[in-house]
Amino acid sequence: MLALTPDPMRATGPLPEGHPPVPARKIGVLLVNLGTPDATDYWSVRRYLKEFLSDRRVIETSRLIWWPVLNLIILTTRPGRKGRDYASIWNHERNEGPLKTITRAQAEGLAARIEAGALGAGGAQVIVDWAMRYGNPSIASRLTALQEQGCDRVLLAPLYPQYAAATSATVCDKTFEALAAMRWQPTLRVAPPWHDDPAYIEALATSIRDGLAKLDFEPEAVLASFHGVPMDYLLKGDPYHCQCAKTARLLREALGWSKERLILTFQSRFGPTEWLKPYTDETVKELAQKGVKRLAIVTPGFSADCLETIEEIGMENRDYFLQNGGERFARIDCLNASPEGIDVIEAVVKRELSGWV
Numbered sequence: 001m002l003a004l005t006p007d008p009m010r011a012t013g014p015l016p017e018g019h020p021p022v023p024a025r026k027i028g029v030l031l032v033n034l035g036t037p038d039a040t041d042y043w044s045v046r047r048y049l050k051e052f053l054s055d056r057r058v059i060e061t062s063r064l065i066w067w068p069v070l071n072l073i074i075l076t077t078r079p080g081r082k083g084r085d086y087a088s089i090w091n092h093e094r095n096e097g098p099l100k101t102i103t104r105a106q107a108e109g110l111a112a113r114i115e116a117g118a119l120g121a122g123g124a125q126v127i128v129d130w131a132m133r134y135g136n137p138s139i140a141s142r143l144t145a146l147q148e149q150g151c152d153r154v155l156l157a158p159l160y161p162q163y164a165a166a167t168s169a170t171v172c173d174k175t176f177e178a179l180a181a182m183r184w185q186p187t188l189r190v191a192p193p194w195h196d197d198p199a200y201i202e203a204l205a206t207s208i209r210d211g212l213a214k215l216d217f218e219p220e221a222v223l224a225s226f227h228g229v230p231m232d233y234l235l236k237g238d239p240y241h242c243q244c245a246k247t248a249r250l251l252r253e254a255l256g257w258s259k260e261r262l263i264l265t266f267q268s269r270f271g272p273t274e275w276l277k278p279y280t281d282e283t284v285k286e287l288a289q290k291g292v293k294r295l296a297i298v299t300p301g302f303s304a305d306c307l308e309t310i311e312e313i314g315m316e317n318r319d320y321f322l323q324n325g326g327e328r329f330a331r332i333d334c335l336n337a338s339p340e341g342i343d344v345i346e347a348v349v350k351r352e353l354s355g356w357v
Helices: 044-052 063-087 097-114 139-148 166-179 198-213 231-235 240-255 280-289 307-323 337-352
Strands: 026-036 127-133 151-158 185-189 222-229 261-268 294-300 327-330
Touching: 026 097, 026 166, 044 063, 063 307, 097 127, 097 139, 097 294, 097 337, 127 166, 127 337, 139 151, 139 166, 139 222, 151 166, 151 337, 166 185, 185 307, 198 240, 198 294, 198 337, 222 240, 222 280, 231 240, 240 261, 240 337, 261 307, 280 294, 280 307, 307 327
Parallel strands: 026 127, 026 151, 151 185, 222 261, 222 294, 294 327
Antiparallel strands: none
């Protein structure tokens, strides 16, 4: 039988005279999602878009070409239009974007599970916090807050089921940038993507079944729409496309559906270059033109509903479908902070905290 010895780092005793107080050692879990503007006005949206579109992970075009385009064209014309889009989905009660509302709820849901005893075995106290890669609250501010609460170990959990350099990697970049400014860095772990995790696939399948059961019509087809990236990123070795395809395949198997029933597509393309195909908007129009009258769209690559799911899918693509001959359209919510959604986050966090708790 293996005998466990006490952790020498947890040894306690009287401190030397004059020694400053030492907080109890704790573990932090930092959930990170993409981000949202602080408000819907022109300047708030402009600040957000500038931070987002200045990220070299997001836009890999040469700066000599990209900076004039970004500053002279995009940041002049796009903030007003996107601000109106954000205003159409804004959480006016909290005065924030829905992504911020949902990410906070996910952190609170995970914290409640931990407090109830799902995690934290062995006497280690686990503190859950959340941040946004772009906008507020910033990763640096929440890392500092965790450290000030006594967290000397932090699990970073980017809330992206599929890995992409433009999402997961840039969260790590920003986190390491914050750590570089710290004299005493906490030990860091990064949760890997969970695109094929059984808990995730099961939660998606349950959520889709429940969502479809609430409709008053039976869709003839369901699109699984993932956020797109430029085709060039795939050719450079980004695994995102493969992980999306695997998620879609496993989801079909869990639901017992065919490729014709659950169709993989990619949305949110930007600029003139080729992106991952098939495109969601073009597929929606084509299906309607071919006689499909009833359509539903799910967005498995998003852990929380946001502008790209609520407005782009639920409004923009709904209009495309109806304008091209479709009759009934539905958008199925993301996992969000539902029990199934928290199940997934809990499963990932519990696995990745192994050895710490």
